[in-house]
Amino acid sequence: AQKPVSEDRILIVYLSRTKNTKAVAHMIHRKLGGKLVEIEPQKPYPENYQETVEQVAKENETSYLPPLKTKIDSIEKYEAVFVGFPTWGMKLPPPMKSFLSQYNLKGKKVIPFNTNGGYGTGSSFETVNELCPESELLRGLSIRGGSERDGELFVMHGEKEKDVDGEVTKWLKTIGLLE
Ligand SMILES: Cc1cc2nc3c(=O)[nH]c(=O)nc-3n(C[C@H](O)[C@H](O)[C@H](O)COP(=O)(O)O)c2cc1C
Known part of the structure; x- marks a missing residue:
């Protein structure tokens, strides 16, 4: 149908640390096709969760836009751009601010x-x-998604994955991108 x-006019960009947002990005991609691109900062965030939280808070305070390693060719050819990200400190993660x-x-x-870890999208x-x-x-x-603070990392498997996949389908139909 x-x-x-059309597939060649869809771009799906995402930022993901523990791969939950990545899993949702892949679900969208399986249903719609398009170009799937992971956003990576030039300098990776610390492995340590608390250090990352503190770095992100500082970046937000100073409106710092971390330079990205990711480059996207010919952005002008896309008609629909999906932007996927976790909630970080109830805000949009700095690398996604850089992208936009x-x-x-x-x-x-x-x-x-x-x-997100259960607190929603905040201001993102x-x-x-x-x-x-x-x-x-x-x-x-x-x-x-997960809650790294509580040691809950990747959760998109089994029943959860199936449920989320169904939600993604419903949502794409509601916004008119899937028939
Ligand atoms: C630095 C950092 C800050 C976070 N802040 C929040 C938050 O404010 N609210 C929330 O609900 N979850 C928060 N989380 C949890 C993530 O949003 C959640 O685990 C998400 O599913 C991670 O997505 P990912 O696996 O694609 O990285 C935070 C996680 C990290 C690493």
């Missing part, structure tokens, strides 16, 4: 998706909106 947005600041998504559909979806004011922001998806 004809898809609402660096690439012009004017006129494109922008679709956020998120995993609003920040996506602020950083691409001339894009058409579609309704985002937020999923309960």
Whole structure:
């Protein structure tokens, strides 16, 4: 069947530390196709959770945009750009701020998706909106992922994975990207 947005015009970018958001990105990709790209900062965050929390808090205070290792060719050819990220400190992670600041998504559909430790998306979806004011922001998806603080890392397997996969399908239909 004809898809609402053709595969070669879909970009799925994601940031993921413990691979929960990555799993959701792959689910979207299996359903819609498109180009799947992981966003990586030039300098990786510390392995240690608490050190990462502190570094992220400092970066947010100073509005620091970490330089990215990831480069995306011909961003202009995409019509729909999915942006996936975990909630970090109830905010949009700095590398995703770097991505949205660096690439012009004017006129494109922008679709956020998120995993979090149970506290929701915080201000992250609003920040996506602020950083691409001339894009058409579609309704985002937020999923309960892991909780690194509590030693809960990758959770997207078994029944959980199946449930989330169903939620992703429903969501993509609701926003009109899957028939
Ligand atoms: C630095 C850091 C900060 C986090 N802050 C929050 C938070 O404020 N609220 C929340 O619900 N989860 C928080 N989490 C948990 C992640 O959002 C959750 O584990 C998510 O599923 C991780 O996605 P990933 O596996 O793609 O990295 C935080 C995790 C990290 C590493």
